[in-house]
Amino acid sequence: MVRYIQTPPAAGSSAPSPIKATGRSLNWGIVSTGHIVSKVVADLQSLEDANVIAVSSRNEERARAFADEHDIEWAYDSYEAMFAEPEIEAVYIATPHGQHFEITMAALKAGKNVVCEKSLTINAAEARVLVAEAEEQDLFLMEAVWTRFTPVFARAMEILESGELGDPSWVQADLGFLAPYNPEWRLYDPAAGGGALLDLAVYPLTWAIGAMGFPTSVQASGDLNEDGVDIQTAITLGYSGVRHAQLMVSLTSSPTKEARVACTEGWLGTNAPLHNPTKLFIHPLNGPARTEVFEPVGENYTYEFREATRCIQAELNESPTMPWEHSVNTMAIFDGIRHQLGIRYPNDSYVA
Ligand SMILES: NC(=O)c1ccc[n+]([C@@H]2O[C@H](COP(=O)([O-])OP(=O)(O)OC[C@H]3O[C@@H](n4cnc5c(N)ncnc54)[C@H](OP(=O)(O)O)[C@@H]3O)[C@@H](O)[C@H]2O)c1
Incomplete structure (x- = not known):
């Protein structure tokens, strides 16, 4: 099973604040x-x-x-x-x-x-x-x-990895908001890579990848507006074994913005928004449910910049938490979805 390599500390640990220097400025x-x-x-x-x-x-x-x-x-x-x-x-x-x-x-x-x-x-x-x-x-x-660098996400991965909830078999995650149409806005501009997919899907996908790795199949259904950008897209990811993920992104509705990972012996969920949740809800089948709460540091972007800084100081070219392969694989998933929905951008360079 593919898991993230987590560098951020879990909540409640005595790890240093992400603000603290890890090397030269x-x-x-x-x-x-x-x-x-x-x-x-x-x-x-x-x-x-x-x-x-x-x-x-x-x-x-x-x-x-x-x-x-x-x-x-x-x-x-x-x-x-x-x-x-x-x-x-x-x-x-x-x-x-x-x-x-x-x-x-x-x-x-x-x-x-x-x-x-x-x-x-x-x-x-x-x-x-x-x-x-x-x-x-x-x-x-x-x-x-x-999202990947936040303690709440690291903790969720730790819980899944521990086996407390059994094996992950189903992820549901949605993200969206009512975005009034404005052709000048990057979200609706094909030349800016507009649409719900490229703007939002990376976050629900982060929970699916975190729980179950990269999928073996991708099926999408969605609607494009007259400018050709997707305004609502539903994605079903298939995995080997009895494992699936259902992800939804939308510019036309305001969904729960939560993620849930169903496992063989319980489930784990977030509060909204799933890209920066402050709570994890843990429901083991054979034990009491509990909630873990996480305090943000600043807006919580501190963690990604701590990671980038630490990596540059250590002369790493890529982050173990967000490796290049994951960005490329994510874009390959989006390519497949775009192909299924017919999303074209005028400045698609380097397309084979
Ligand atoms: N991590 C997050 O929480 C988060 C949240 C929202 C967005 N994002 C990401 O951040 C990026 C920017 O999003 P945003 O909402 O900040 O967009 P935005 O408000 O439209 O700002 C984008 C800026 O990019 C510059 N730019 C350069 N070429 C442009 C072009 N052809 N058309 C329009 N602007 C152009 C402009 O700055 P100048 O005119 O000053 O050069 C513009 O102000 C996107 O990739 C988005 O996915 C991340």
Whole structure:
């Protein structure tokens, strides 16, 4: 059975806070001034061994305003100009998915270590090319699937691994929200890799992969809007043995946003949202049910940046918790779903 290699500590352990330095300080640059960067940057800045010294935008005013607001020294009016700055060792890229490939490639070619938002690319071929580039340049590259690095997820995997609940045989996980149609919004823009699949599915999939590994079959059913992006997609994953996962992502409804793992001797579930839950519900068949509660550190992005920092300090090119193979395999699953649903993006590069 494929399991994650967990580096974050379980809740309640005496492991150090993720803010605590694990080595020399790294200089970081931020790519884009969009919605998520504004939430994430404080968590990166909170690390004792992270210096966020630069931000870059396609627009000079936005870069300056962001730098002022977040107390960042340098503001660049292009991503490439920031990549040319030798003092910056690592960059966090948070543009839409459709732009990840080109920008991550430029950062790697400029010699920067990269943490890139999910989905790493818009297809598996692009992901393979980025991984090969990182390997060739001897640089760190990680897809920012933050859920994987949180103590709550590590604890869930520990419980499943312990055998207390028997063998996992069924995962149900859904994620979605009512996203009003706006053709300018990246979620509805095919050139940005729009749609529910690339924006949301990585999170429910994280629970399926965590519990049961990568599937042997993938079946999808979904609806595309007139622009050709998927607005609601249901995914059934098949595994050897009597094991399945049913995942749902939606831009048109507000589901439970919870994950449940059914096992032969009980089940385990999260509260919402499954990408950053604070509670685990554990229901062993032959024992009392219990709830474990987890306090976030900052917004909880601290854990992924602790991992990236630790890896770069240790001169690792990939994180054992989010290995390259998992990003490539995830994109291959999404390729299969896209093929079944007929989702096409205008900037699909490197498609065989
Ligand atoms: N981890 C999480 O919790 C989380 C949550 C939401 C989103 N995300 C991920 O983060 C990434 C960004 O999402 P977001 O919601 O922050 O998006 P957003 O608000 O639309 O911001 C994206 C930013 O990317 C830059 N950009 C570069 N090329 C662009 C293009 N062709 N079209 C539009 N913007 C472009 C823009 O910044 P400048 O104009 O300043 O260059 C823009 O502000 C996505 O990959 C998404 O999946 C992660």
